[in-house]
Amino acid sequence: MRKLVQSHATEFALLAVIALISLFLSLATDRFFTLGNAFDLLNTSSVNIIFAVGLLVVLIAGGIDISFAVAASVVQYVAALLLESIGGGGWFSGLLIAAILGVALGAINALLIHRFKIISIVATIATFNIYFGLLMFFTRGVSIYNLPDWLTSRVILFEHEMADGSWVEITLPVLIMVACVISTWVLITRTTTGRQLYAFGDNPEGARRFGINVGGMQFIAFGWLGLMAGIAGLVQAHYAQEVVPNALYGRELDVLAAVVLGGARLGGGKGTVLGCVLGVLMISITQNGLNLMGVSPFAFKMIIGAIILVAITLSNTSIERLLPFMREGSRR
């Protein structure tokens, strides 16, 4: 047990913080600790979790990506136009189109980074500007509201009437989110490719000498993020029931903060799916709780920023110092 805690210190710390926040919120408000609210939380944070697990793979491989959120905007816009031109389509063709477009945009990043040796933050800041600039230029900022019916109608997978007459429901985004989370978990923990991604992120030169296909790693990492971004783009269009070209602008930094809060390291080689999901959930839970407590929405971001700042400061002052029994363990 102690070994488990030590090897997953970030996850346990996050769990403890989430438990504390939840405990406080369930005492402070009567609405927080209900099944309905928990399901609401899942429904609203699905898109961010899909983005987050994608970004996690790139961070593990030692890269960083700024462009994925605007790439998702490009994907949802182009997908909406394509679906209209093929006369509607369905969830299968929609997801397929979004996935292909997303992977293609991710592959552009990987190409720049691997083939031309441009550092990932430089390359993705450039593609961020290119994707967003071209999207806004060609669309003139016009939103699409007449989406196909299958995309805008809510798909309820599970619903249940509570004792007080309110309905709790789980919608399609949650199912897609769970599928993305599980497949990312399988990719990075249960396949050789996943081990190679960690090795490559930790020490690219060592990995290269060991015979790992370095270019392949970049394409897998950025392609995977592109795939997730494409899917998240479509899911976001479904959730919002519209395609607004700049709706996801700025989302990349929020997701990045959440992922790194979950223990992924900028610089590569570290990070888990569980930590990443907990990082996103912690931010959504805080936001949700503040909302239920009737705090002004304008103060949300301020409080969340302060929490992330404190969390990062604390997580870097090494948890061992705060928890003495762990220090004993690490000394051995």
Next chain:
Amino acid sequence: MRSVVDRFVSWVGPDIAGPGAAFIAVMVFFSIGSPQFLTGATFGSVAFQLPELGLLTLAMLLPILTGGLNLAITFTANIAGLTVAWVLQQNGGADAGPMAFLLGSLLAIGVGAASGLIMGLVIAYTKAHPILVSLSMMIFLRGLGEFLTRGGDVSGFPAFLQPIGHGSILGLPIPLLILIACVLIWHVLLTRTKLGFGTYMIGSNIEAARYSGINTRKVLVLVYMLSGAMCAIAGIIMLARFNSVRVGHGESYLLITVLACFLGGVNPFGGFGRVIPVFLALVVLQLLSSGLNLMGANQHLATAVWGILLISVMLLRWMSSHFKIFKRKKG
């Protein structure tokens, strides 16, 4: 003659080649493409638009040189602008005197430096990654600003602020003069002072810098404080130019400032990079967007072209390095 050329090259440095080539390309392209490009009007608009982006880029430059990043620059500028607005409103709004403005500006610079101080302390003492620390500071400041203004804008400033945003001295716009002064200060700071030396050393190798007796923590804290103070100056200029403060003004500049630094030959890992090429890169970016405007495109296309320009410069750099290896093998 040759020695003059050599001395000139050594003075401007090899890192000016990228932005220099881009500058020439942009000038040639737009002079052919649009007859109105080579006129005073173009350069007037460039001169007035350059300072906001330029000051923010200077604020971004110092942290990048230490191997970090300051993502909070735009919102620090907004908060500083709000500080000035608050002081002015406390002293009678549109009737406030120059002393109130001076006080407000000093306070704003203090606020900017304070946000930098917090980031610098966290980065220096916990070794947390600067991207994260500044990112959370950005989220915090954005929230704080939106909380204070309720998402609206603050306006109604005294008339004597107008010249700071729109006036000229001897044909040179005042914001541009302020930018040039700040560029010179940064240049001197980086090339002639102990702090500048420490900044480069930390960017190259922070451990080696520490072992060689540089107080790395102090330098880091000072770098982020100076960065915050520079944001405050940008915020004051923005206030004077728009005659209002809104949280979110200039938000889109954030990643453009990083782009400008990289275009100006600054090493993304820190340690190498100079102010003058970055300034030239800024001029190129602004000329590009003015030129595209003249040809009937909008700012969004210019943004995309900025991205393409960055990639082209990086590709050229990659090709030139390959070419060198090629030559060495031959010889």
